[in-house]
Amino acid sequence: MAMNKNTKIIIAVVVVLAIVVVVAAVFLMQPQDVTKDAKEMETSELKMYGNINGDGFIDDKDTKIIKGLIDQGKTAKDYPLADANQDGKLSQEDIDLLNKVIKGESCTIWHMNLHDYNEDGIMDYEKVSTKFPISSMICTGSSNTFMMLYMAGIIDEVKGASYGSTVDNLYNDCYKDTTKTVKLGTSSTKIDFEDGKGAASDLIKKENVTAVLSDWNRTYLTNEKDFENAGVDVIRFAAASTEIDVIAHDYYMLGLLFQKQDRAKEVVAYMKEVLDKIEQASTKENKAISAVVSSMTNYYSVGDSDYTALLKSVHGKNALDSGNWGTTTSIKVLDNLDVFNTDKYRYDYVVHLRAYNGYTAEADMAKLYNDYTKTIAEYWEHGTNGQYIVNGNMPIPARMAYVASLFYDGVDKKWADEIHQGFVDKFFKNKNFKVSDLTFVYPAE
Amino acid sequence: MASSVEELKQEYGRYTFRKILFIIICICLTVTMFWLSLAVGTRQLSLEESLNLFINHLMGNIPDHDSNIWYDDNIVWNYRVPRALFAITAGAGLSVAGAVMQGVMKNPLADPYTTGVSSGALLGASIAIVLGFSLGGSGIAGAGVVINAIVFAMLPVVAIVAMGPFFRKSPASLILAGVAVSYAFSSLTSLLLVTTDSSTLATVYHWQVGTLTEVSWESIPPVLAVQVVGLAILFPLANKINLMALDDKDAKSMGLDSEKLRMVCLVILSVMAAIIICYVGVIGFVGLVIPHMVRIVLGSDNKYLIPASAALGAAFLLTCDVISRSIDVSSSIPVGVVTSFIGAPIFLALIIREKKNVW
Numbered sequence: 164m165a166m167n168k169n170t171k172i173i174i175a176v177v178v179v180l181a182i183v184v185v186v187a188a189v190f191l192m193q194p195q196d197v198t199k200d201a202k203e204m205e206t207s208e209l210k211m212y213g214n215i216n217g218d219g220f221i222d223d224k225d226t227k228i229i230k231g232l233i234d235q236g237k238t239a240k241d242y243p244l245a246d247a248n249q250d251g252k253l254s255q256e257d258i259d260l261l262n263k264v265i266k267g268e269s270c271t272i273w274h275m276n277l278h279d280y281n282e283d284g285i286m287d288y289e290k291v292s293t294k295f296p297i298s299s300m301i302c303t304g305s306s307n308t309f310m311m312l313y314m315a316g317i318i319d320e321v322k323g324a325s326y327g328s329t330v331d332n333l334y335n336d337c338y339k340d341t342t343k344t345v346k347l348g349t350s351s352t353k354i355d356f357e358d359g360k361g362a363a364s365d366l367i368k369k370e371n372v373t374a375v376l377s378d379w380n381r382t383y384l385t386n387e388k389d390f391e392n393a394g395v396d397v398i399r400f401a402a403a404s405t406e407i408d409v410i411a412h413d414y415y416m417l418g419l420l421f422q423k424q425d426r427a428k429e430v431v432a433y434m435k436e437v438l439d440k441i442e443q444a445s446t447k448e449n450k451a452i453s454a455v456v457s458s459m460t461n462y463y464s465v466g467d468s469d470y471t472a473l474l475k476s477v478h479g480k481n482a483l484d485s486g487n488w489g490t491t492t493s494i495k496v497l498d499n500l501d502v503f504n505t506d507k508y509r510y511d512y513v514v515h516l517r518a519y520n521g522y523t524a525e526a527d528m529a530k531l532y533n534d535y536t537k538t539i540a541e542y543w544e545h546g547t548n549g550q551y552i553v554n555g556n557m558p559i560p561a562r563m564a565y566v567a568s569l570f571y572d573g574v575d576k577k578w579a580d581e582i583h584q585g586f587v588d589k590f591f592k593n594k595n596f597k598v599s600d601l602t603f604v605y606p607a608e
Numbered sequence: 609m610a611s612s613v614e615e616l617k618q619e620y621g622r623y624t625f626r627k628i629l630f631i632i633i634c635i636c637l638t639v640t641m642f643w644l645s646l647a648v649g650t651r652q653l654s655l656e657e658s659l660n661l662f663i664n665h666l667m668g669n670i671p672d673h674d675s676n677i678w679y680d681d682n683i684v685w686n687y688r689v690p691r692a693l694f695a696i697t698a699g700a701g702l703s704v705a706g707a708v709m710q711g712v713m714k715n716p717l718a719d720p721y722t723t724g725v726s727s728g729a730l731l732g733a734s735i736a737i738v739l740g741f742s743l744g745g746s747g748i749a750g751a752g753v754v755i756n757a758i759v760f761a762m763l764p765v766v767a768i769v770a771m772g773p774f775f776r777k778s779p780a781s782l783i784l785a786g787v788a789v790s791y792a793f794s795s796l797t798s799l800l801l802v803t804t805d806s807s808t809l810a811t812v813y814h815w816q817v818g819t820l821t822e823v824s825w826e827s828i829p830p831v832l833a834v835q836v837v838g839l840a841i842l843f844p845l846a847n848k849i850n851l852m853a854l855d856d857k858d859a860k861s862m863g864l865d866s867e868k869l870r871m872v873c874l875v876i877l878s879v880m881a882a883i884i885i886c887y888v889g890v891i892g893f894v895g896l897v898i899p900h901m902v903r904i905v906l907g908s909d910n911k912y913l914i915p916a917s918a919a920l921g922a923a924f925l926l927t928c929d930v931i932s933r934s935i936d937v938s939s940s941i942p943v944g945v946v947t948s949f950i951g952a953p954i955f956l957a958l959i960i961r962e963k964k965n966v967w
Contacts, residue, residue: 355650357687358821359933359941362650364683393682394673459805490740498803 200243201288204275208408208431209415210288211274213247213261219415219431220424221264229258249273249292263295267422270295274416276399277379277409284490285467286379286401286409293396294373297420301363302376303383305351306330306518306556307402307469309338312376314558314590315417316426322370323347323363325354331556332523333594352382356389367395374398374420380469403469405476405559410434433589437560437582444567444574445478452479452570454512461496461538468492470516473559477567482510496539503542511549513539514566518555521603522596526554528605536607550607557603558586565604576604627912630905634919638696641926645692648933651683658684686825694823694831695929695943696922698884699894701835703921705877706895707902707913708842711849712873713779720881720895723786723874724764727793729885732760733815734797738804753815754886761882764789765875772871778856782874818891818944820929827887838880839918845869846910853908893947894921897955904958924951 208219239246247257275288304326325348355362377384418427464470561583646658705720742752
């Protein structure tokens with residue numbers, strides 16, 4: 164009998180503990196309202212508090228406008244973007260802060276991170292503060308992130324990075340040189356803060372690292388709280404974005420934080436020029452393009468991912484958009500053989516976006532075909548005809564140009580090469596590649 | 609006569625002293641390893657620095673955010689201390705659970721996971737990691753894994769208790785029921801894993817072998833509370849568990865309902881193991897082998913076996929964690945790998961050297 168009583172006590176303790184754990188976890192993980200002012204920021208090229216005129220820079224124009232607002236007795240509620248120091252009121256202190264930023268003096272700025280912070284698969288604006296300026300940082304090193312930093316001229320400031328084996332040898336003399344940039348693991352999405360010998364905490368202290376840079380996607384830097392708790396700011400960008408307003412924010416923000424505004428201005432200007440060209444080429448022929456895109460072996464991208472966005476950026480229609488795939492952004496084709504059912508989904512192209520050596524070494528194409536296209540060819544109505552492997556190690560607009568050249572008759576590889584060459588000539592440090600001598604798109608035939 | 613009583617007393621004193629000495633040595637080893645664990649990790653700190661940081665923080669001298677030592681204090685206090693405390697708690701809990709499970713099941717191969725809690729927890733964690741579905745709601749990342757793991761870990765125990773009236777609750781039946789439930793859960797987990805990608809598989813694998821990487825202060829209270837409650841219930845039952853070495857009928861003649869006690873112990877031990885698993889995954893070897901090691905040295909008296917297993921288990925898991933963090937690879941090796949790698953040869957050596965039969 165006594166035993167039965169004990170049993171009841173134990174069960175009660177377990178149930179109470181389980182409830183406490185569940186309630187505490189749900190309570191602690193409730194997202195805060197970090198997207199406040201997101202709407203006002205939407206049209207800003209530099210999504211930073213104090214950038215009241217919405218251009219890509221903090222300058223005298225902003226301070227003059229804010230001074231005017233203060234003189235008129237306006238409040239932070241009326242003009243939330245003018246409240247540079249986020250103290251809830253408009254005052255001389257906001258102007259003083261912006262003057263510090265203009266002079267490049269140490270201070271803390273408030274801006275938007277691009278981050279899927281609520282894990283719904285959609286990029287949000289997340290209000291964060293960052294110590295300004297940044298002279299020492301670490302990053303998660305996806306191909307897109309490295310390319311963005313490289314073009315922004317941010318090289319010596321990268322003290323550590325985590326990256327896998329597919330990072331281009333283009334970075335052999337900078338990010339991949341471990342005497343300059345310490346390798347912090349083999350994942351392109353994750354950096355451990357304090358764990359074994361290869362985590363980041365020692366480097367952070369020794370190199371006085373003040374920021375860690377990562378991507379907007381929820382799978383990147385899931386342990387960001389470790390860094391924030393240690394006083395290291397987490398800054399997130401959308402390095403693979405095809406939208407000019409997002410690209411502009413990426414580069415203007417990097418330019419500001421790392422004091423490379425002139426370079427940022429140059430990159431954004433060229434990006435705008437190139438995106439206009441691609442837009443014109445994509446809309447000129449009024450051609451209906453139905454395609455799918457693959458970013459992992461035997462997976463198709465679905466929903467709102469950087470990959471489906473690239474397809475749409477050149478006015479291609481993702482053939483799988485009509486399917487119900489839930490919140491996932493990639494589906495395994497062998498588990499979803501319906502994607503080959505021509506009554507449901509018809510498409511003329513399968514674009515494989517892959518990171519492999521592009522600028523400095525030829526890829527093993529036999530292996531690529533075998534790994535990426537073979538299985539799909541067995542099921543798809545067109546076999547290998549219409550499957551293309553596009554290199555992921557290049558600036559995003561160049562990637563867009565090559566994909567457009569697959570879809571439209573009016574533009575070809577030469578046209579895409581020219582656009583690509585423009586990036587190399589303008590923004591690749593001491594590199595003299597002739598991109599037309601290299602291959603960035605392979606048909607799977 | 610008086611002299612033989614005196615000799616007997618002295619002999620008993622020596623017998624007790626050896627056992628208590630063993631426990632004290634294990635506790636001293638744990639304390640030493642705790643100190644060492646404060647200095648080992650990514651951030652390079654000396655033994656002296658890390659001890660000063662720990663003691664100062666403990667005494668309430670928490671450095672200002674702007675001070676030079678704040679960063680190191682954060683690493684010692686918020687990463688290394690909870691990790692070490694968790695290793696101590698989990699090591700003690702798993703070892704005691706193993707010792708008692710082997711006692712009540714009368715089986716040297718029984719361990720804390722005999723009822724299938726590990727396969728249940730693994731299925732729950734896999735559902736959260738692979739499918740993104742959590743009983744705690746979507747989008748709560750790590751907490752989702754923990755909640756799924758604890759709920760699913762308890763399912764096999766509930767199943768066995770619920771099925772109790774339908775089969776004899778003999779040790780063999782209970783072990784077989786646990787094996788059956790484990791296989792059922794494992795097959796479902798395998799089904800999930802064959803359809804997932806390599807990076808998700810790697811995440812599940814880390815969880816499957818047990819790692820202390822994700823431990824934080826938030827993990828300590830529930831785990832510590834359950835282990836303390838479990839140990840507080842089990843210690844007083846040591847004499848009764850000793851009686852369970854007898855045949856169930858003989859035990860009954862001495863006033864012990866073996867079946868009932870076995871079921872109660874089984875639930876307690878499963879809860880103790882489940883709460884550990886849900887935070888750090890399945891740390892194998894500790895619960896199986898540490899009690900055997902203690903038995904070889906001290907014998908099978910549960911009055912000493914239980915506390916000695918707790919002390920040795922704590923020291924062992926903490927030592928393994930320190931080793932896992934000391935090896936110069938990109939991140940720490942999962943502690944479950946180290947426990948098996950270090951523990952297996954030690955255990956084999958003990959078995960080979962052991963002359964007396966403790967089972």
